[in-house]
Amino acid sequence: MSMLERRVGQNALYHNLELEVIPPPAESWCGPTSRKTIIEGRRIIEKYPLVYAPSDTVAGHLKFALKHETLDMGVIAATMRAADPNELEKWVESEPTGAFSRRAWFLYEWFTGKNLNLPDASSGNYVDALNPKLNIGSHGTNLPRYRVVDNMLGVSGMCFTVKPSQAIGRYRTSALNERAQEIVNSARPEVLERAIQYLFTKETKSSFEIEHEEATAQKAERFVAALKSTASFEPSSFDDLIQLQNVIVDRRYAATAFRDFQNFVGETIGPDQEKVHFICPKPEDIQELMRDWGAMCHRLRGMSDPVIASAVVAFAFVYLHPFEDGNGRIHRFLIHNILSREGFTPPNFLFPISAAIVRDVRGYDRTLESLSTPVMERTAWAWDKEYNIIVKNDTDHLFRYFDATEHVEFTYAKIEDTVQKDLREEIDYITLFDAALKALNRAIDMPNRQASLFVRLFMQQGGISKKKRELFKELSDEEVGRLSAVVRDAITDTGHANDDNVEAEDKGPGW
Known part of the structure; x- marks a missing residue:
């Protein structure tokens, strides 16, 4: 990064507090640049113009993270344990109804098990602890102390980050x-x-x-x-x-x-x-x-x-x-x-x-x-x-x-x-197998075990190979050829019927 850029958000918290955790998956930087995202394998670099730059404090970078970033639970948990509670108290007191200050307040007490010296919130709309646009959370529980909805993906001792990626969406x-x-x-x-x-x-x-x-x-x-x-x-x-x-x-x-x-x-x-x-x-x-x-x-x-x-x-x-x-x-x-x-x-x-x-x-x-x-x-x-x-x-x-x-x-x-x-293929396989076995049994009186073996080998290999031919010594070459044709026709006819049914289902009730 250039000398004119500086770390912000969780990227800054990770380095400034020297957190001994896995780095956040996205690095945020502010500088003389336009807003853009750079992806290098698993590394994601988020660049923001200077107008986004927060104050270079724990509270400032936490507010940036809560506003713009997918929260990394390892970084946030370690930050809360390293943060000065007095700084967080002053933040909440200066913004008692602020969504970001109340979320930070909740996260501090949730991860540390310690209470800040603050009275319960008396106003402000309830806000999700995890912003659904940036983090996938669990079902929520209203917490009146902060007027925050606890939708964390886990418990304070074990909680995970899941980003609402395009693939998951x-x-x-x-x-x-x-x-x-x-x-x-x-x-x-x-x-x-x-x-x-x-x-x-x-x-x-x-x-x-x-x-x-x-x-x-x-x-x-x-x-x-x-x-x-x-x-x-x-x-x-x-x-x-x-x-x-x-x-x-x-x-x-x-x-x-x-x-x-x-x-x-x-x-x-x-x-x-x-x-x-x-x-x-x-x-x-x-x-x-x-x-x-x-x-x-x-x-x-x-x-x-x-x-x-x-x-x-x-x-x-x-x-x-x-x-x-x-x-x-x-x-x-x-x-x-x-x-x-x-x-x-x-x-x-x-x-x-x-x-x-x-x-x-x-x-x-x-x-x-x-x-x-x-x-x-x-x-x-x-x-x-x-x-x-x-x-x-x-x-x-x-x-x-x-x-x-x-x-x-x-x-x-x-x-x-x-x-x-697996699901579609297995159902189709059994349907085709049954049709072929039924057709074979109509064509010849054969022990069921041998008939099933004949159909199974035919479906696996597209025919009866010379090597497998030895398993049916009781049949003449003419019979093997005729039975192969019977099985092939049954499979083909049943397969076409299945295709027609699927096509009709895909076309919907208007057809």
Whole structure:
């Protein structure tokens, strides 16, 4: 930046107060410039003309942030703990009905748990703590002391930033849950029942695949049962969490409580060599962090946007990594739990989000790295003599407040992918399979197991290959050719009928 420009808002608070937190995602500057936004990867630079410049005080920069910026919870929480309460009191006293002064007053007391020496507000319209145009918040509660609506996205011990980005705005208006329900309603009941069973199995297999584990028949059965009983699961209940972990992991690694050891995510690259990707919170911090996580889960119940609630709850959990094993699967389970509990998912159904993640593992890793990378940059650690990781500085605050915008965008994208691909494709596949099997059975008297195998192989390969031909030695070449034509015609005719139905639905009632 030029010497004529100066930091303002959260950018100034971060540097002036020397806050030991992750920097705000957007840097604001004032100078001899026009208003413009510069995007460099994940770095956003906001430039303002000099007329926007606030007084170079904590109150001045807070007012600028409240007026113009998406509030970064890590920066705001640390600012409130570092701020001089006398300065904030003078600000409120000078602007007793001001929207920005009252919001700052609320945020100070909310994050610090300390009261400013001020009487309750007696006038001024109620104003949201988080401006909906700049921050996505939760459902609100009126607080008469400040005449402020508490719509924070969490609780004081764990709260997140979600910017109302263009991508999130598009997803929120696309009615993904309604589109899914329309697909479900259009399917024959017997087809839908089989499709749902397959999707539960697909989600289970994919969730284990992400962890580079194979879902044995017993493990898969337990995980499917857990997914199907998600409505009775309460994330804020530690007993429910521990019981779920016990269900989905090998019994030798079943936990009886949250971990009391240092956990990390890494990979073995040689004898006595580990490549560390991410270091989780210290064991002495995990109990309190999980209590705040549970309170945050409870706070977000009934939120108008269940996808946002599911994303922040699930990703916050996986960063905390409270167990030795099963954290990733529980993380993805939590997405289903909240979407189901809040009525976003059709009844007795689920979106196989893990399958969509398997198709976009790099995108998943990038999303996780949006927090894990800056956390690692601020974690001082070393190996001890027993080759255990020792964390030498305080890191718990890095997990309490972070920007979850990318996490929400990713979760929405994977739900959209499952609606457009997995749900539609599975219902279409079963419909085509049934039509082809019915046609085959009319053409030949064949054991059902062999007939099903014939149709399945044909649909997978577009025909019966020479290698698979050996599985049907009882059939002549002429019969294989004739039956292939029967299956092909049935699939083609049914597919055209489905296309016509979809086209008619798209054209609407006027056609």
